[in-house]
Amino acid sequence: MSYLEYQVKYVPVGFRKLLFLNWPIVFLITAVSGFGFLMLYSVAGGSMGPWVTPQVQRFGLGVAVMIAMAMVPIWFWRNMAVVAYLVALLLLVAVEFVGVERNGSQRWLDLRFMDFQPSEMMKIALIMVLAAYYDWLPLNKVSKPLWILVPLIFIAAPAYLVLSQPDLGTTILLVSGGGAIMFLAGVHWAYFATVIAGVIGLVTAVFQSRGTGWQVLKDYQYRRIDTFIDPTQDPLGAGYHITQAKIALGSGGWTGRGFMQGTQSRLNFLPEKHTDFIFTTLAEEFGFVGAFGLLILYTLIIAFCVMSAITNKDRFASLVTMGVAVTFFLFFAVNMAMVMGLAPVVGVPLPLVSYGGSAMLVLMVAFGLVQSAHVHKPR
Amino acid sequence: MKRGPKEVEEGARKLSRRAMLLGTAQLGMIGILGARMASMQVDQADTFRMLAEENRINIGLIPPARGLIYDSEGVVLADNEQHYTITMTREGAGDVDEVLARLTRIIAIDPERIEKARGELKARSPFVPVTVAERISWEDIARVGVNAPALPGVEVELGRSRIYPQGLDMAHVVGYVGPVSDFDLSRIEDQDPLLQIPRFQIGKTMVENNLERELRGSAGSKRVEVNAAGRVMRELDRVEGIAGSDIQLTVDARLQNYIQARLDGESAAAVVIDVTNGDIKGIGSAPTFDPNVFVQGISVALWDELNEREVESRLHRRPLAAKTVQGTYPPGSTFKMVTALAALEDGAIEAEDTVRCVGHADVFDTRFHCWRRSGHGNMNLNESLKQSCDVYYYDIAQRVGIDKIAAMGRKLGLGERHDLPMSAIRTGIMPDKEWKRETRDEDWRVGDTVNASIGQGYVATSPLQLAVMTARIATGRAVKPRLVRSIDGVEQPSGAGESLGLNENNLRRVRRAMYDVSNHSRGTAYRTRIQEEQFRMAGKTGTSQVRRITQAERDTGVTRNADLPWNRRDHALCVSFAPADNPKYAVAIVVEHGGGGSTAAAPIARDVMLQALYEGTPPLSAYPSASRGQIAEQQRRLADLIRDIKPGRGTQDT
CATH class of the missing domain: 3.90.1310.10 (Penicillin-binding protein 2a (Domain 2))
Structure with a gap:
C-alpha cells in the first residue's frame, strides 16, 4: 500500500521534519542512556575509561543514525525489509562457518575494524520483514493456515541459527518479538491459545514424566534444567552470581548506598557488572528510587511507542513501531527479571544502559524506524 | 495490493485494539517487576544489607605482645624479639x-x-x-x-617471636613457648580465638606454660573490607589487644648462671631459697638445654639427642627434666633432722640421751648397718648428726614411731606438692602406716621405720622439698617457696610463713648440730666449711643408696662407688643454711649418682651459698686455707661459663 493512497493533508519536508520527530522518545532515550553513563562511570571505579567514553561516542553516533533514518520516508524502509532480512539471514549462516568464537559461543563476524553480531541486525530485520509481510497480506488471509506458515518460517529460520550459536537470550527475543507482530497483525486468538496450551502441555509432560518409566529427558538434563530455573540450587556455580546480584539489589534499600558507594559492585562480588548485571549496581547505589525511576522511564518509552503506533494509520509503520516497542520491552523486562531472580539467567543486556556497541547501535536503528514512522505518519 | 479505505480502517482498528491489549499486558508485567523491586529493596532491605556486610567484612585478629619475664634484678629472661x-x-x-x-x-x-x-x-x-x-x-x-x-x-x-637471652640457664625455670598444636587444642579448655591463629605461640612448659593466661594477653581485632576474591581493600577499624602481663621472678639470673655453671658436667639439681620470705633465688638443673631451639622449631636430630634416644638407658641424664621439682630421691642422711625433731618434740628422747653404735643394729631378725662398720660408740643427738651415725636414728625412730616422723616430715614440707608455676612438680613420698596400706596393701613393719629414719626405704623427696625443709628448720616457720615476685607490678604474697609451733630449744639443738656438721672438725662437711666468720654455714650431708647391699658384699667389703657403673652409684646430697646465727639462704643440692654427700654435694652447696651471700664471686678468704688453691683453680675454670649479667630495666616492684 503506497503512501500516496492515504488522504494526506500535510507532509513535512526537509528540515521541517525535525519538528515532527517524536521528541519525548528522544528525551527519554537520552535520559536512560545518561543513567547508563553514570553507572558505567561508577563500575569503572570513578573513571571515564574504559567504558564511558566509547559508550558516549556510540550514543552520539546512534542519535545521528536515528535522526538520519527518521528523515528517510517510512516506505523506503518497507521496501528495504526483505533485502535487510535476507542479508541478515545470510550473515547468520556465515557466522556458522567463519564466525569468531568467544566465551563458548560463535556470534561474531570479524569485520577487521569492528566485530559485528548479525543476530543483533536480525532483531530489526525480522520485525521489518514481518511488518512488511502483513502490510502486503490482505486482511482476510491473515488467519489462514497457509499464510501463517510463511511468517513462522521467517521466524524459525533465524531462531534456529541463533539458538545453535548458542544464544538463548536472542532466540527468545526473536521468537517473542515475531509472535507479538503476528498477534498485532490480527492472527486469530485460537492459534496463540493452541501454541500456549501446547507449550504448557509439553513442559508438563516433560516434568511429569520425570522419574517414571517413560521419562523424556535424561536425569542430568533434568538437573541442568533445575539449576537453570532455580540457580540457588547451585550456590557456588550459577547460583553464586544470582545470589550476589540479589544481595546487591536488596541492600540498596529505599535510597541506595550512594553513588559509587555500592560495596557489592565495587568489591567485585557482581559478575558482568558493566553489561548484563549493571542494573544491580544501579539498584544498589540508587536504591528503590533509582531502580523504579528507570523502570518508569522505560515504561514511558513503551507508552509513547504504543501511542504513536495506535495513531498511525500506516499498517507497516504501526507494526514496526509496536514490534520495536515489544522487543525493547522484552529486553529490559527479561534483564530485570533475571537479576531479580524472577527468571533464569539468559544473556540479555539492559537496553541503552549496558555497555556494548552493537546493542546500542541496533536499538538506535530501531528507534530510527520508529521516528521515521512517526514523522511520515499520514496526516 | 490495492486496499479499500474501509479495509484500511478496519485493519487499523484491529491493530490498535491488539496494540492496546499488548501494551496493557506489558504494563502488568512492569507492575510485577516494580513489585519485586519494592519487596526486595524496601521490605527485605535489612536482610540483604546484612548479607552485603557479611560479604565484604572480614574480622582479623591482632595477636597481643606476650608478657616479658624478668629476674629479681630486672634482667630479661624471656623477651619478644x-x-x-x-x-x-x-x-x-x-x-x-x-x-x-x-x-x-x-x-x-x-x-x-x-x-x-x-x-x-x-x-x-x-x-x-x-x-x-x-x-x-x-x-x-x-x-x-x-x-x-x-x-x-x-x-x-x-x-x-620469643627469645630467651639467658639461653641454657633458665630453661628449667622459664620453660619455652612453641606453636600451638592439635594436642594443645584438645587439652586447653579456654576458647581464646588467638589459639586458632596458625603457629600462634603458647607456653609449653614451666612458667611460660603455668602463667600462660597472664602472659598471653588478649587479642585485638581489625575489621577489613575484602573484595570477592578475598583481597583486603582497606582496614575499617581496629581495636588493639591488651598486651600480656610482665612477670618478675624471684630468681636471680646471676646466681642461676653460677649454679648452672657449677653443676655443668654433673647430673644434678640445686635450689637456693631465701628463708626470710621463701623466694627462690636459684633453681638449677643439669644437664640443661637451649629453650630457643624449641621456639623456632626443633630438628628431629636435636630432639632425639635431648631425649637421649641414642644413649643407653643406664646413662640417661635427662636434660629435659627439671630435676629440682621433677626428680625425687631418697634424702638419705639429710632426713635425719626430721627423725631427730620428731623424737625431740614427742619427748621420746632428750638431746643428751645416748645410743651405743656398734656399726649395726638388729631389729627382729634383720640386721641394719651403720655406714661406719666399726661403729661410732656412744652417740647423742649432736654427735649423731655431726658424724651422721645411722644406728642412733634406727633406735630413736623405733621409739617415736613412723607416723610422728611422717607428720614432722610433712610439717617441714616433705611429701607436699609445693605449688610453683613449674611443670610436672612431684609430690614425693613421705610414707606412714596408712600410706603403705593404701598404696601397697601391706602392713607397715618396724624395718620400714628403720629404713625411713635415715631417709631410705620409701622416702622420696625432691631437691625443692629439701630446700624448703632446711629453710623451715632454719627459721622455725612454715616457709613457702615463691617463684613469682610480681605479676604486672602486683607483688605476690610473701612466703615467710607462720611459726611451725616447734619447741625453740629443740630447733636450736638441731641447728647447733647442723652447725657442727660444717664447723666441727669431726663434722662430715668440715672440709667444705665457710671460713668467713659472719657467713658461717650449717648443714647436713647425705648419701643415699640406690641399690641393695647384700650380706655377701658386706662380708667381702662394700664395693666403692668409683668401681660401680654410674647408675648404681649413690646419690650425693647436701642441705645447708647460712649465716648460721641469722639465716638468710637455704640450699639443697642433689648430685645424681655423685657418690658421697660430703665429697660430691657439700662443695657445691658451699660454693653456691657463698655466691648467694656475696652476690657474686666470693673472695678466697671465705674458704678454708687448705682448699683455696683448688678453689682458685675452679674459679678460673668457671670464668668461661659465667656471663657478665647487668641488672636490667624491668624491675616492676612498687
Whole structure:
C-alpha cells in the first residue's frame, strides 16, 4: 500500500521534519542512556575509561543514525525489509562457518575494524520483514493456515541459527518479538491459545514424566534444567552470581548506598557488572528510587511507542513501531527479571544502559524506524 | 495490493485494539517487576544489607605482645624479639621464577625453602603474600632494600617471636613457648580465638606454660573490607589487644648462671631459697638445654639427642627434666633432722640421751648397718648428726614411731606438692602406716621405720622439698617457696610463713648440730666449711643408696662407688643454711649418682651459698686455707661459663 493512497493533508519536508520527530522518545532515550553513563562511570571505579567514553561516542553516533533514518520516508524502509532480512539471514549462516568464537559461543563476524553480531541486525530485520509481510497480506488471509506458515518460517529460520550459536537470550527475543507482530497483525486468538496450551502441555509432560518409566529427558538434563530455573540450587556455580546480584539489589534499600558507594559492585562480588548485571549496581547505589525511576522511564518509552503506533494509520509503520516497542520491552523486562531472580539467567543486556556497541547501535536503528514512522505518519 | 479505505480502517482498528491489549499486558508485567523491586529493596532491605556486610567484612585478629619475664634484678629472661621475614606476592613479582632467582643471588636462602615458596606462590591467589625466608639478618635486609627495584613484589615484614637471652640457664625455670598444636587444642579448655591463629605461640612448659593466661594477653581485632576474591581493600577499624602481663621472678639470673655453671658436667639439681620470705633465688638443673631451639622449631636430630634416644638407658641424664621439682630421691642422711625433731618434740628422747653404735643394729631378725662398720660408740643427738651415725636414728625412730616422723616430715614440707608455676612438680613420698596400706596393701613393719629414719626405704623427696625443709628448720616457720615476685607490678604474697609451733630449744639443738656438721672438725662437711666468720654455714650431708647391699658384699667389703657403673652409684646430697646465727639462704643440692654427700654435694652447696651471700664471686678468704688453691683453680675454670649479667630495666616492684 503506497503512501500516496492515504488522504494526506500535510507532509513535512526537509528540515521541517525535525519538528515532527517524536521528541519525548528522544528525551527519554537520552535520559536512560545518561543513567547508563553514570553507572558505567561508577563500575569503572570513578573513571571515564574504559567504558564511558566509547559508550558516549556510540550514543552520539546512534542519535545521528536515528535522526538520519527518521528523515528517510517510512516506505523506503518497507521496501528495504526483505533485502535487510535476507542479508541478515545470510550473515547468520556465515557466522556458522567463519564466525569468531568467544566465551563458548560463535556470534561474531570479524569485520577487521569492528566485530559485528548479525543476530543483533536480525532483531530489526525480522520485525521489518514481518511488518512488511502483513502490510502486503490482505486482511482476510491473515488467519489462514497457509499464510501463517510463511511468517513462522521467517521466524524459525533465524531462531534456529541463533539458538545453535548458542544464544538463548536472542532466540527468545526473536521468537517473542515475531509472535507479538503476528498477534498485532490480527492472527486469530485460537492459534496463540493452541501454541500456549501446547507449550504448557509439553513442559508438563516433560516434568511429569520425570522419574517414571517413560521419562523424556535424561536425569542430568533434568538437573541442568533445575539449576537453570532455580540457580540457588547451585550456590557456588550459577547460583553464586544470582545470589550476589540479589544481595546487591536488596541492600540498596529505599535510597541506595550512594553513588559509587555500592560495596557489592565495587568489591567485585557482581559478575558482568558493566553489561548484563549493571542494573544491580544501579539498584544498589540508587536504591528503590533509582531502580523504579528507570523502570518508569522505560515504561514511558513503551507508552509513547504504543501511542504513536495506535495513531498511525500506516499498517507497516504501526507494526514496526509496536514490534520495536515489544522487543525493547522484552529486553529490559527479561534483564530485570533475571537479576531479580524472577527468571533464569539468559544473556540479555539492559537496553541503552549496558555497555556494548552493537546493542546500542541496533536499538538506535530501531528507534530510527520508529521516528521515521512517526514523522511520515499520514496526516 | 490495492486496499479499500474501509479495509484500511478496519485493519487499523484491529491493530490498535491488539496494540492496546499488548501494551496493557506489558504494563502488568512492569507492575510485577516494580513489585519485586519494592519487596526486595524496601521490605527485605535489612536482610540483604546484612548479607552485603557479611560479604565484604572480614574480622582479623591482632595477636597481643606476650608478657616479658624478668629476674629479681630486672634482667630479661624471656623477651619478644622482632625478626624480619621476606614475603612475596605473585601479582607483584610478575615473573616469579626470575625474581626468586635474583633474590637467591642477593642473599643466601635454603634451596628447599625456595622450592616450597615457589609451589605456594603458584597455588595461592596472586595477592597473597607467601613467606620466602624467615629470620633474616640485618645485612640481608639491607641488601634486599638496596635491590628493591629489581625485586618487584618482594616485601620485608616484621614478625615477633620469643627469645630467651639467658639461653641454657633458665630453661628449667622459664620453660619455652612453641606453636600451638592439635594436642594443645584438645587439652586447653579456654576458647581464646588467638589459639586458632596458625603457629600462634603458647607456653609449653614451666612458667611460660603455668602463667600462660597472664602472659598471653588478649587479642585485638581489625575489621577489613575484602573484595570477592578475598583481597583486603582497606582496614575499617581496629581495636588493639591488651598486651600480656610482665612477670618478675624471684630468681636471680646471676646466681642461676653460677649454679648452672657449677653443676655443668654433673647430673644434678640445686635450689637456693631465701628463708626470710621463701623466694627462690636459684633453681638449677643439669644437664640443661637451649629453650630457643624449641621456639623456632626443633630438628628431629636435636630432639632425639635431648631425649637421649641414642644413649643407653643406664646413662640417661635427662636434660629435659627439671630435676629440682621433677626428680625425687631418697634424702638419705639429710632426713635425719626430721627423725631427730620428731623424737625431740614427742619427748621420746632428750638431746643428751645416748645410743651405743656398734656399726649395726638388729631389729627382729634383720640386721641394719651403720655406714661406719666399726661403729661410732656412744652417740647423742649432736654427735649423731655431726658424724651422721645411722644406728642412733634406727633406735630413736623405733621409739617415736613412723607416723610422728611422717607428720614432722610433712610439717617441714616433705611429701607436699609445693605449688610453683613449674611443670610436672612431684609430690614425693613421705610414707606412714596408712600410706603403705593404701598404696601397697601391706602392713607397715618396724624395718620400714628403720629404713625411713635415715631417709631410705620409701622416702622420696625432691631437691625443692629439701630446700624448703632446711629453710623451715632454719627459721622455725612454715616457709613457702615463691617463684613469682610480681605479676604486672602486683607483688605476690610473701612466703615467710607462720611459726611451725616447734619447741625453740629443740630447733636450736638441731641447728647447733647442723652447725657442727660444717664447723666441727669431726663434722662430715668440715672440709667444705665457710671460713668467713659472719657467713658461717650449717648443714647436713647425705648419701643415699640406690641399690641393695647384700650380706655377701658386706662380708667381702662394700664395693666403692668409683668401681660401680654410674647408675648404681649413690646419690650425693647436701642441705645447708647460712649465716648460721641469722639465716638468710637455704640450699639443697642433689648430685645424681655423685657418690658421697660430703665429697660430691657439700662443695657445691658451699660454693653456691657463698655466691648467694656475696652476690657474686666470693673472695678466697671465705674458704678454708687448705682448699683455696683448688678453689682458685675452679674459679678460673668457671670464668668461661659465667656471663657478665647487668641488672636490667624491668624491675616492676612498687
